[in-house]
Amino acid sequence: MAARQLWTPPKEAEAGLWNPGAPRLWSPRERSQSTSTVSSVFSASNADGRIRYSGRRFAQIIKLKAEYIDKYREVHAAVWPEVAKQIKECNIHDYSIFHDPDTGILFANFKYVGYDYEGDMEKMRENPKVREWWKMTDGFQESMVPGAKNSESGEPSWWKPVEEVFYQA
Template identity: 55%
Template structure:
């Protein structure tokens, strides 16, 4: 096996955000039928094993995924530039409340120093 065929180690990402309680059903419903174009962009940007969980006692959504590409910033920019994904975010951001002070939206997260919409968490333990 040459070095060019070795797959890079996956980068594991964990994030949280608050779900507005009045939007619980709408959020679940839209994620039960995610738009195919959004799923295609996710996969095209090397995002795998993506899940979102909900804690009803706190209203916190917890997202976890693996990034398996080689240029995280470039792949995340491709997600940000995708028109259908921006349309999806426009809908789902209204259901959420960012835990990052100063965050504006998913689309603007990380642009010109604007905080990310979802708050990234530090992974402190993992066993495969």
């Protein structure tokens, strides 16, 4: 794995325009703060002097195959410890998945609090237990992203990113 640079806020963040990875609209609160957007996204410095990233929320959807509803619930009631540990080590917090039984849609959301999202996602893909978990759970799902092959392949994304249109802290 090539060395990655630590995450730093891009100049676009000051204008409220930065949008890495999944689509995201800045909330009305963030847009109204214009020049103070950076301070609303970043907080106090760490001991090593880096600015602490307070997190970026992600949301995604996918369709759960009807015949796997019970199995999906069963495996998520006992997530493999190696998978849970890797999620935490990759700076993903407040991760949850919701299911709408009427449409079969799974809605996942989480907060990324690290400094290098792409690097952390690469670490996630390098973990053999995570890849094994993905292979199992991908079989329970139907991607809504044209051309998506599986979770491991990365692009296009297996789970469809959805745009945030409102946030209230």
